[in-house]
Amino acid sequence: MIYLDNAATTLIKPYAVGAAVSRAMREAASVGRGAHGPGELAAKTVFAARELANEMFDAGGPERVVFTFNATHGLNIALRSFDLAGRRVVVSGWEHNSVVRPLAAAGAEIVPALGPLFDREANLRAFERALTPDTALAAVCHVSNVFGFIMPIEDIADLCRARGIPLVVDASQSAGVCGLDMKRLGAEFIAMPGHKSLCGPQGTGLLLVGENAPIRPLMAGGTGSVSVRHEMPDFLPDALEAGTHNVPGIAGLAEGLRFISSRGTEAILAHERELCLEAARLLEATGRVRCFLSPDPEAQTGVLSFIIDGLDSQTSAVRLGEMGVAVRGGLHCAPLAHSSAGTKGTVRASFSAFNTLSDAEGLAEAVARLI
Amino acid sequence: MLNYFIMCRSLTYAQKSARVLERAGIPASVSRPPAEAGDEGCAYAVRIAEKNLPRALVALKNAGMPSGKIYMTDRSGRFSEVPG
Numbered sequence: 001m002i003y004l005d006n007a008a009t010t011l012i013k014p015y016a017v018g019a020a021v022s023r024a025m026r027e028a029a030s031v032g033r034g035a036h037g038p039g040e041l042a043a044k045t046v047f048a049a050r051e052l053a054n055e056m057f058d059a060g061g062p063e064r065v066v067f068t069f070n071a072t073h074g075l076n077i078a079l080r081s082f083d084l085a086g087r088r089v090v091v092s093g094w095e096h097n098s099v100v101r102p103l104a105a106a107g108a109e110i111v112p113a114l115g116p117l118f119d120r121e122a123n124l125r126a127f128e129r130a131l132t133p134d135t136a137l138a139a140v141c142h143v144s145n146v147f148g149f150i151m152p153i154e155d156i157a158d159l160c161r162a163r164g165i166p167l168v169v170d171a172s173q174s175a176g177v178c179g180l181d182m183k184r185l186g187a188e189f190i191a192m193p194g195h196k197s198l199c200g201p202q203g204t205g206l207l208l209v210g211e212n213a214p215i216r217p218l219m220a221g222g223t224g225s226v227s228v229r230h231e232m233p234d235f236l237p238d239a240l241e242a243g244t245h246n247v248p249g250i251a252g253l254a255e256g257l258r259f260i261s262s263r264g265t266e267a268i269l270a271h272e273r274e275l276c277l278e279a280a281r282l283l284e285a286t287g288r289v290r291c292f293l294s295p296d297p298e299a300q301t302g303v304l305s306f307i308i309d310g311l312d313s314q315t316s317a318v319r320l321g322e323m324g325v326a327v328r329g330g331l332h333c334a335p336l337a338h339s340s341a342g343t344k345g346t347v348r349a350s351f352s353a354f355n356t357l358s359d360a361e362g363l364a365e366a367v368a369r370l371i
Numbered sequence: 372m373l374n375y376f377i378m379c380r381s382l383t384y385a386q387k388s389a390r391v392l393e394r395a396g397i398p399a400s401v402s403r404p405p406a407e408a409g410d411e412g413c414a415y416a417v418r419i420a421e422k423n424l425p426r427a428l429v430a431l432k433n434a435g436m437p438s439g440k441i442y443m444t445d446r447s448g449r450f451s452e453v454p455g
Contacts, residue, residue, distance in 0.1 A: 227412035
């Protein structure tokens with residue numbers, strides 16, 4: 001099988017990830033509960049992961065790294081930390097439902113800053129216009145999960161800071177691929193999954209909490225600290241980590257972080273981008289495929305959306321799956337992105353650090369057989 | 372040997388404190404002190420040797436991590452708060 005659904009979950013992980021998960025399941029217990037060997041191993045494992053993430057993302061301290069179960073969990077914590085009912089929240093035109101739905105549930109007035117696909121300048125100008133004085137929050141994806149479009153997040157962050165508007169960043173598609181620096185962005189929150197480009201297991205995620213972020217627990221429960229109180233602790237990370245941690249998952253995520261650190265995000269992005277460009281070249285050579293490719297290669301990751309003439313995206317993806325090529329069709333949980341791009345669904349091939357040029361060629365050969 | 376316990380409000384804070392001390396060349400370990408030391412339950416502490424206490428307090432202060440209450444165990448194992 002050629003696996004090209006890495007924007008959903010990376011399937012092939014570094015060997016050390018699985019080994020760490022297995023070891024933690026056998027040897028590590030709970031963090032901050034029993035003061036015995038398996039408990040201490042759990043505590044050390046989780047703290048090591050916090051330190052790795054803190055170093056990788058310049059989070060401002062290991063305590064500012066909160067473990068979540070996925071990016072959606074982190075985004076819900078982040079977005080529910082603000083009072084948004086009836087208030088203006090500016091988003092990009094490329095948001096996933098993991099941003100849009102929590103905002104809708106909070107009763108926010110969702111205002112997309114719309115710009116053309118792959119035009120970073122125009123998208124930035126849209127934010128300049130949309131970030132009005134009555135804006136309560138900006139919630140922005142770093143990279144579109146549908147098109148791999150890299151938003152000018154640093155510039156948007158500068159705008160937010162200059163205007164005193166809190167910023168929540170959805171780094172679901174950028175963590176592990178693009179440079180991501182909490183201190184540089186000055187965001188209130190950055191949420192990311194562990195199971196995509198960070199190469200961790202499913203059920204893991206990170207929420208980076210900025211120095212000025214409001215702390216409002218989404219869940220309440222045991223933390224192994226200030227236990228006589230009925231209220232949640234008011235300090236990080238305990239305030240946002242009720243209940244038992246996913247220690248095996250976090251152990252695996254730590255190995256994923258080590259892998260990313262050793263390879264470097266620049267090298268990983270360059271590799272994935274090369275495969276994306278080659279796949280697009282081969283697909284377009286069929287004459288029956290429309291690829292969504294940025295004219296500026298710097299504005300796109302290794303995520304490639306395409307449409308096959310005369311074949312809807314879901315059917316295309318199912319047929320390709322039957323031919324041994326794992327891609328995704330449909331809206332990719334991001335109807336806003338399709339509305340912004342004028343599409344009604346795409347086939348998405350998303351590359352990882354472990355894909356090769358032969359995978360890009362295999363995709364194009366399968367599509368050629370399909371048409 | 373006498374040991375000092377620098378109280379921390381959370382496990383992560385204790386781990387971070389221990390890391391700061393290790394980087395300053397001061398052996399330190401995360402510890403669960405006796406229940407009487409944790410007036411809010413589930414307390415954590417960083418344990419250090421008696422001779423290292425002054426250096427440890429300076430290292431923590433320099434790292435922007437003010438220390439909490441300090442306890443000690445004497446040679447008989449008795450646990451008591453060190454007056455501030």
